[in-house]
Amino acid sequence: MTHLGLEPFLALSAFLFACGVVCVATKRNAIGILMGVELILNAANVNFIAFARYNPAFRLEGEVFALMVIVLAAAEAAVALAIILNFYNNHATVDVDKADELKG
């Protein structure tokens, strides 16, 4: 197996992150936004793992953090879905542009 080095992973991570941000910024569907957020979180995960692999001193920390982020993502998805469901119950839509009742 050839040694790839750090940069491709960082590039992948940055790409994923950019996709996530664009997804969050452009989607009107709440579920879509949630998917974007997942992309962002996974971009961070790739970063963690890449650095853990690249620098052995951080091996344990990086992997543990990655696990932690996965767990967090699961929890976050559950909460977000609950919010979306509630929103749907009240407004019969999941369009985030309609969720502007708290604006100044």
Next chain:
Amino acid sequence: MFDWIETNPGRLYVVATLLPLTSFAVLLACGGLRGLCRPFRRDSGLASSVYWLCGGDRPLKTGAWFATGMMAAAAAIAVSGLVLFLQDSGKPLQHGHAGGKWAERMDWVRIGSANSAPPKEWEQRTANEPDRVVPQTALALELGYKIDHLTAALFAMVTVIGTGIFLFSLGYMKDETQETVPDHEVDKQTPPRPHDEHHGAHHGQSPPTAVGGLEGGHHDHFARRGRYGRFFLYLSFFCFSMLNLLIADNLFQVFVSWELVGVCSFFLIGFYYERPSASRAANKAFIVNRVGDAGFLVGIMLAWSFLGTLNFEEMNQRVRSPQKDTHGRLDFADQIVRVNPDPDRFPDEDPGFRLPPQEQKGTGTHVALYPLAWEDPTHYHGLGYGKHQDRGYTVPAKPTLTDFGAMPYWLFIVMGIGIFLGCVGKSAQVPLQTWLPDAMEGPTPVSALIHAATMVAAGVYLVGRAFPLFAPEVLLVIAYIGAITLFVSATIALVQTDIKRVLAYSTCSQLGYMMLALGVGGWVAGLMHLITHAFFKALLFLGSGSVIHGCHHEQNLRKMGGLFSKMKITAITMLVGVLAICGAPLLSGWYSKDAIIAQTLGFGLFQKDFGHPEHVILFILPLLTAAMTGFYMFRLWFLAFAGKPRDEHVHEHAHESPWIMTLPLIVLAVFSIGVAWGWPVWNAEKSYLGDVLFQAEPHSVHVDFHGELHEAHEHHEMAGLFALVAAALGVGLAAIMYWKPKIDPSAIRNTLGGPYRFFLNKWYVDEAYDAVFVKPTVKLAFVAAAADKRPTDAPPPPGEAELPPRKFDTLTLDGMLNGFGQFAALIGGELRGLQTGRLRSYILALALTVVAMLAILSALN
């Protein structure tokens, strides 16, 4: 416990000081708990049990006895401490310290750490002068006590008199033990208000009918809860403050106690605070004292910044030249040495500092400040530098400004005047004397304790304690202030008819004597008079209290008369006090007053020979006043006790006071006779009390007043004779006017109407202050109030006309504050547009911000 005291017997005094504080704390806790539980006493079991445990409905009687017991214990400790101290300090008439056993000090508040870095410029100096010790720049406010002969004597005096007064108060304040006390003075002083029948049970806003829930049916008479416990609470706290003031070894601790004493006097003068006159008097006393204290603070700050220490001994050491000198340059010991730190005039000296030749010492622009010898190098307070060797101090061979330090002479004078100004306020000297006579509104034992024996003595005590800090000019000011005060107050006392006011003005006058004595170098004479006067004036005040009590709160001398047969003990003990204050031979006042008159005579004679004959007035004024003292004191006694009763009603109901009030009178009378005795008794110069005080006298007194003291000693008998003749003349005049009337006082009143009215109205000082200070202040306050009449822009209340728009306020304060609000609202209004509620725009903003920050970061790198 005993070991703890045996190693430092001075701690006896600390214990004695803390005893009144204990009773204060206990009374305060009891009263506070009781007050807290009072609203719940009917509901909760715990609250009601605490309430009844702390005394219940009635005023605290046990607490009063407890406080008296504590005070008596303090007196016992103080007397035994005095005996111990006198034994310890060795033979009388020997100068010297009693050793470290009688003094201790500790840090209270430390400013900076103990070993903070030396100042920058110091580093350049140590390089070529290795034998200098690096100064520690840490400074600390300290707590400490130091017992010397003065403190020991005054401490015993205060506690003994205090105990007597506590005992007397147990009887005098008997009325306060009742649950409801009617106070007729309040009814007299408050204008009759329209009887508001419509409000039913409510009395409306006007004067408080009762303190704390006594819903009495008194529609016409004012009544309140008794305040027996509170009275003793204040008295205890006052005693603690006073004792702390006496044992303090530094100026700051004195200042703290000084203020505590002041606030206690405020509470006690305003004890009957429902009477408008009493609350006015309390305010006046407090405010007038603030004027003096402002000066005192200035003095303290100057001492702190120039001398670097507030410890009395260290301050003296810095200001006065040291006694021993290894280089023979500073051998005028204990003098203030004035120098000229002028680089142009003495170019060859190290950085322009020059110790003067002897003839130069009176002309320098600066006061040389000497370095301190210190025992513990980690505990260094001064700013002076030097090498510490074998507990001694080596003066560097070539003195420089940094070795010694210098203080501008005019600031030195300001410092002295400032400290003295505090004493002027406390001791009621001209021009701040107006508060003392008004302070007679307090209960009579308070007048005795505060305004005769202790608090007013604090000023004189401080002048004595800080004596080495006073420049000759300041001492002259002190002497003249004292002379003016004693004369002015005596003239006013001649014509007063209120028994307590006569005594109040006489107190002012006697305090003036003390100040005068201190100012002309009679350190021992002044402080001895302080102690003897405390005894006989406390006696006189308590005697007047007994008279007032016996006559059912009648204070007007014109309504008394012929009381001798009714109250023999009071009359005789008061006669002793009157004789003592007049300076009758063999009574305590004789010794101290003779010493003062002799000192003023010595000062006058000495100054005349050396070119200031005008200072003879300092001898003539007290002599005149001695005659007036004899007159007004005997006038008081004759009016009260001799002759025929002038008011049948008062006379009929008059009665002698109970033993608890006469006992202190007798004890104080004994002290008034014998407190200054020595052997032989008939020699006015041989007073044991004087000998004791002499040992505490600062050395500088002898250096500064060598000639005067000598002259005073030479002419002591002549001065005594003068004083005696003067007093006898006054007494004789009083006798033929009031005892066996050959001259009608009213005839004199008519022929001398001008001076009479002038004196009766207290030289119109109150009126002058009123016109110069009070009225303009009040006027200014009204102007300010008018400018701010309607703080908001609300429409006027119904019935009032619309006011014109207030340009001034809208432009300044109102405008500024509104401007802040409006500005915030404006910003908010602009920014609210940004909060669209659209999630996507937020995300975009976030992402763009992150990108921008990254760009900035990379650009910076």
